[in-house]
Amino acid sequence: MRWTLKPNPPEETVKHLAKALNVEDFVATLLVQRGITTFEEARAFFRPSLDNLHDxxxxxxxxxxxxxxxxxxxxxxxxxxxxxxxxxxxxxxxxxxxxxxxxxxxxxxxxxxxxxxxxxxxxxxxxxxxxxxxxxxxxxxxxxxxxxxxxxxxxxxxxxxxxxxxxxxxxxxxxxxxxxxxxxxxxxxxxxxxxxxxxxxxxxxxxxxxxxxxxxxxxxxxxxxxxxxxxxxxxxxxxxxxxxxxxxxxxxxxxxxxxxxxxxxxxxxxxxxxxxxxxxxxxxxxxxxxxxxxxxxxxxxxxxxxxxxxxxxIESYNVERKDLDKLITKEALQQIENKGEQERFTSVVFQEDWHKGVIGIVASRLIETYYRPTLVFTKSGDKYAASARSVKGFDVYNALESCAEHLEQFGGHMYAAGMTLLPEKYQEFKDAFEKEVKNTIHPDLLIPEIAVDAEINFTDITPKLIRILKQFEPFGPQNMTPIFLTENIKDTGYGKTMGQEDDHLKLFVKQSRSLGTEGLAAIGFNLGNKIELTAHQKPFQAVYCIDENEWNGKVSLQLRLRDIKAQN
The missing domain is CATH 3.90.1640.30 (inorganic pyrophosphatase (n-terminal core))
Incomplete structure (x- = not known):
């Protein structure tokens, strides 16, 4: 993963907004990063109103x-x-x-x-x-x-x-x-x-x-x-x-x-x-x-x-969907490996008996392993049908449009699309799609990015900050959960892996510069393989969201780790 610290917005804009709202500069920075620069815009953001709906x-x-x-x-x-x-x-x-x-x-x-x-x-x-x-x-x-x-x-x-x-x-x-x-x-x-x-x-x-x-x-x-x-x-x-x-x-x-x-x-x-x-x-x-x-x-x-x-x-359908999703993802990954296609710019896979209802989910799952534009095909009547998923910053719809001569029909968005083609066109399309993506995608887009909003210390995580961040909800595209970077973190010795396959990481952490402060619980889903970075109180750096964990009716603060790296 590449960590990208968002550029600092103009200092004058941040200072002006911080003063108008009576908040810390870095809270104002989070708002300006979201396109909010005035008191009126901040009020509309923090106090959504039905009066703001258009005619x-x-x-x-x-x-x-x-x-x-x-x-x-x-x-x-x-x-x-x-x-x-x-x-x-x-x-x-x-x-x-x-x-x-x-x-x-x-x-x-x-x-x-x-x-x-x-x-x-x-x-x-x-x-x-x-x-x-x-x-x-x-x-x-x-x-x-x-x-x-x-x-x-x-x-x-x-x-x-x-x-x-x-x-x-x-x-x-x-x-x-x-x-x-x-x-x-x-x-x-x-x-x-x-x-x-x-x-x-x-x-x-x-x-x-x-x-x-x-x-x-x-x-x-x-x-x-x-x-x-x-x-x-x-x-x-x-x-x-x-x-x-x-x-x-x-x-x-x-x-x-x-x-x-x-x-x-x-x-x-x-x-x-x-x-x-x-x-x-x-x-x-x-x-x-x-x-x-x-x-x-x-x-x-x-x-x-x-x-x-x-x-x-519907719950029974959902259970069936999960089982199919796991099975087909496993088969699709095996197909990529068997054909030696790990180093391509795209993942395009096909099996005629894959369930059409879950191929979109499978495409998303494949991106978790091979981070690149992905199409999963199955047979639908006398044609092949596919779901497409893309990586951040790459418009898969435009790529499909460039290969439209090979397709029967297609439609969708920048990050998700669907299409059908004739079986005899499959290999031609697969080659054309690979060539189009190879020629148009920036290499950086093939490495998962974590966009970091701000670097902070644990001492900055105050009850007031938590209250303000809760008002940033609901989160979603263009208003994602703020992600913070903190350096010189140490596990207090309670670190362990969790889950059936030890794929999750649970820590209790402190920051070197604020060791007098109380430690913080931290959970890192699918980061179990990085526990060695935290062993023996070795210093590391982390990117994370500030989360509230609800367990047995009690709510406590925890860091939801997105990634960790050894301290430089």
Whole structure:
């Protein structure tokens, strides 16, 4: 790992902000690093307010979308709410459908089958709409590239409203309305919303016609917070506001489906990390292993006992997902080693019987071993389908675009994408992708980076600092948990490895320059192999987050080690 200390922002800006907020310079530095330079910006950051949400009608085509839905309601039309099978898609479908059903009965939902239909809007879904007399489809978290599908629906007299947050292609589908802040002609002030976030803006706009205030829509924010966390969108602007209040709903009065998940894990208070690693994987497991409909059933169920039954079924899917994930990761790593591909610039692996529902997770796992852009292929019908994951700073979507001649279709983001190709094109594509990445990636990007916010001493870790850092939450991209560097640390002699394979490290540490102070507990996941660096009270340096550990109802301070190195 390479440790990179973030550059110090302008001293004058830091001093001015520190004085305005009455905080230490290094706290002001953390804020300036996050783009916060004034008292007003700091107030918006530390005190998220629903008043800071933008007018939904600033989004291009919002007026058209609302008008078409109101017409459908007035005319008694059947509305189909369509969304993808991941967390963002299923939460978005649950949000929009449950909102519409609160005052209009002719609403149904449709989640495509991952294996039968694949990602996004499907012809099968449109045929379902036609067979069941739906005349309006609201597509969430997908549709921005579905030109042929929308034309197919139009020929059947079915209108489309598209709510998407992915990058559009060169031309847009012929839909009644396209809500996507990433449209070149959309001037909406914030373009980093997830699909469920776009869905929330839609119900916010619909609510204005029903004399509903933003306060009336707060109960839907548990879904939005889950989608923001799972989709790894920037934790800035509206996302930060929506996640902040969504977490409050999750921890105080969540919908029965989310309450049932929390009930299973028996954790009292959830933060955004818990949403990422506890709630999101379970919602995702339905679409990965069985069908995304199960997630929508769970998230729209109002009877808690029934929700518990759904949550129990989804928990079994999640256990199966974990087993598959481990098995396929092991097979994929073996494949890389057997083919002697350890030194390539990319990992591209294929096995026809790998479960399509977990190949995205496996791609992320492979990056933990071989840190480079990674594609995991499996057979899907008569084609090969893959999930792509990238490393920090490298745009895998652009790389795929450069190799598009070999692909049937592709879509996604900078760090995650999906694609299909014909079997005979696999080797050509694999070679072209390797060549493209080799020619465009900076060598530094192939070494995992820990971006360090500041170097501090243990004496700087005060109760006041902890209180301030808690107010930096919720954390996420562009507002990551602050990482600190401290030098001349020594273990007090209680260091040990933990876990079934001794892969975690537990220490009790002091800093040489402040040995009179009380020591601090430290935990380093997957750092067990570095225990020798801490043995015999040898001095070392560490990068870490300041964490609170909850155990048996007691909360204590601990350092969550990200990496350690011998002291120079």
């Amino acid at each position: 939904p009608f600033l989004m291009k085509d919002m007026d058209k979308a609302v008008s078409r839905i109101e017409t459908a309601i007035k005319n008694g039309e059947n509305i189909l709410v369509f969304g993808d099978y991941d967390v963002d898609g299923t939460t978005a479908v649950s949000l929009v459908s449950s909102y519409l059903k609160s005052f209009y009965p002719n609403v149904a939902t449709y989640i495509p089958d991952r294996y039968d239909e694949g990602y996004g809007v499907s012809f099968k879904g449109i045929d379902f709409a036609d067979d069941n007399e739906f005349t309006l489809i609201i597509a969430l978290d997908c549709g921005i590239k579905s030109i042929d599908h929308v034309n197919y629906a139009k020929a059947k007299n079915i209108d489309f409203i598209i709510c998407d947050h992915h990058r559009p292609g060169d031309s847009l589908p012929d839909a009644v309305a396209i809500l996507d802040p990433k449209r070149d002609d959309c001037t909406y002030p914030y373009d980093e919303l997830c699909g469920c976030g776009i869905g929330f803006k839609l119900i916010q706009a619909l609510g204005s016609n029903r004399e509903q205030s933003i306060t009336d829509l707060i109960p839907y924010l548990d879904l939005v917070a889950a989608a923001i966390a799972a989709d790894i969108v920037p934790m800035t602007g509206e996302n930060r506001v929506l996640a902040h209040f969504g977490l409050q709903v999750i921890n105080s009065d969540p919908r029965p489906g989310i309450k049932a998940i929390i009930h299973q894990i028996k954790k009292q208070t959830l933060d955004i990390t818990d949403v990422v690693f506890i709630i999101a994987p379970r919602i995702n497991a339905a679409g990965r292993i069985k069908h995304g409909n199960h997630a929508v059933e769970l998230l729209t169920e109002f009877d808690f006992e029934q929700a518990q039954q759904f949550a129990s079924e």
